Amino acid sequence: MKTYLHGGRLFDGEKLYDGGAGILFDQRGILEVSSKDLSSAADRCVHSGRSFILPGLVDLHCDVLEKCIEMRPGVLFDPQFALAALDRRLATAGITTFCHAVSFTDNELGLRSPNTAAQVVCDIKTFDSSPCASIRHRVHGRFEVGSDQARPIFEDLLHKGLLDLASIMDHTPGQGQFRTLEAFHRYYSGTYKLSQAETESLAKAKIHKSHSAWQNVVDLAGMVRRCHVPLLSHDDDNPAKVQLVHTLGAVGCEFPVSLEAAREAKSRSMAVLVGAPNVLRGASSNSHLSARTAVVEGVADALVSDYYPECLLQAPFLLHRLCGLPLSSALALVTSGPARLLDPHGRCGYLKPGLPADIAVVSTEGPWPSVSQLWVGGRLVYQGRSKSQPFPYCIVIPENLTEGHFPTTSHLVPTSWNRT
Template sequence: MVRITNGMIITEERLLTGHDLYICDGRIACIIPSDESFNCNVHGYALCPEQKDFQTIDAGGKWIMPGLIDVHSDFIEQMLAPRPGVLIDPLLSLRFAEQTLISYGITTIYHSLAIFESGLLARPARTVENVWKMIEAIHTYTSRPTLIRHKVHLRLEIDHVDVIPKLLQTMDQGQIDLLSFMDHTPGQGQYRNLEAYVKLVQSYGRASREAIEHHLQTQHTKERLSLKSLSELARYATQKNIPLASHDDDTLDKIALSHSFGAVISEFPMTLDVAQKARELGLYTLFGAPNALVGRSHNGNLSVREAACHRLVDILCSDYYPPALLTALFVLHAHCGLPLNEVVKWATLNPARALSLHETLGSIAPGKWADLIIVEQSTTGPIVTHAFVGGALIHVQSYKQH
């Protein structure tokens, strides 16, 4: 049994001080005042044995909060293909990734695997072949002990018509935990500003201006999944209990269409009006933490700080930069003056609720898995000093004192 004492516990409802948190058999047993003696028959989780010896961890006045649930992160792409022409073994990539992710407080990761190999922004990790390899690798990797919880978020670019049979088979095998539809056609969605798209491609050194203009002319003639096909695919996912997300919603009509498909998450709504409409329709709005740190979107779209201060953020994800997630919570808490326990839900309880994990994960409550992090607020931002997954102490870190 583990007792965590002398910390500020962030629960669903409030911040608790002067309380101790007990972990038993991987789960949170109870949270009781520090001056009370632990009595298993009174306080304990049902599986907690009678014992008087505890491993005590002194939180030293730091925050004790739920482990972060990151539902959209393509960080694994960097681990798989760190530079052009280099592909690391997928199983090694997962091991390297989780060693990094746990240090940033991420205890559940939805690896965002994008089938998106067409266009000038294509990446080696996003080829159809490599995406299927990575899904199989995650399935294999999670059959053995891991540091954190691994899930698959498959992102389907709608011009990949030929992958549907394999996608249906993969869903049948239970290897997909979240599905999203994407349309990165320049001129709408994330790239609705064509000049911004051209500058982005040029900044990567991918093509000349002439090649980009030729690409733009050919994009609108490509075959895409029809609305009927998307609807049927969405319905099949729902039958398999796979949650659905939309992506880069830029109009009220598009968010309404996503709602009609049964989407539960609106990823990266482009405007306040669209975010508000998503909320009205019952979708969770999801935004990227790097946007919150920088103070703006790299594509000139909606600022997360603006959305947060309008109380239109439901879920925060790391997107492409895992270190940003925890820090962004504290940045938005300070910038908008919102209660910390409410902001923390954006990366814990809200994603758990959206993806039906909330009965066992997402908050500090008796009976839930003890996925916890202890966080020190330093002068340069929050630092994860301890991380637990399923009650096991996975990560400990402290800075050298000069």
């Protein structure tokens, strides 16, 4: 069935149509994008009102699945349940291609031990191929410098084609994200409830291994390149570090700690990725480079949600409103910008003939932009509720309601039912 979606301002990943443009598509892909009326070629026409018609958002880095599986330290939920719940959440956020950031490190806490992380990767791939998945789930494998036990497991996943993106991260205190031991302790005590002595022991182990660890990284980076997987670097804090990872084949710099590092990456034609939560808050959670500054200075190529998926949709509109960034440039940061890094062939992040019909219809009428519809592969996977529509359920209070009794879901009935 051919669908003609039209009415609002349309952004195709490069060009922003001022109004009246539409898109003709089916489940095989996008057939045409035009300012002309294409309704005669369609089996059904959908008017988007004043909402934006955008490519589905592309998120290259988010580790929210860790929290969905382990909501509290040691409190675990079934991964397939967590993925199903997260999948629906991502659809409401307008994300159609999502890279789960899965960390591989030795003697680490939570879900980041090598074997557990490998199982999470398999769980993601299983879910993605199941009928339960409404969006496209990808894997971003993160390798911690100094992880000897994790290396063979990481390499095995690479060989099997289970990693869509790879990155190098170094959480050794004294550089990168943790410039001081105090910052290291603050993070690990807050996240994993470690004592001062436990964080000091962990820090000493990382520092001890870091001196010889980079040879492993050199070898691993070569394997990543041979597997044709894009390689990124994480939390680069100075130009020298950027130069090093560039020689290893890194094509992107995630969350540069300083503006100097970001500029060095740009000078070497590396993509620079900054956090959407950083944009919304106006500051880094670690007092590092402001994402707004990176964007205004022209050194940012893509936004990632990092740990808060809903921020990705909000950030471009905020950058346009507060920083004066042209709206087309801002929208590219969450669509075609990250897509170019993940998929050089351009199968996501654009609305172009011949590409899959991954489309987000976004309303900006409220205080925060919201998704009205989401199409993935030409299928409508999410339909929001407009303000003019009644809430689909109402609560029927039982006549025999007694003190201390609260209505359960069995008392929810569709508002369309006729009640006497």
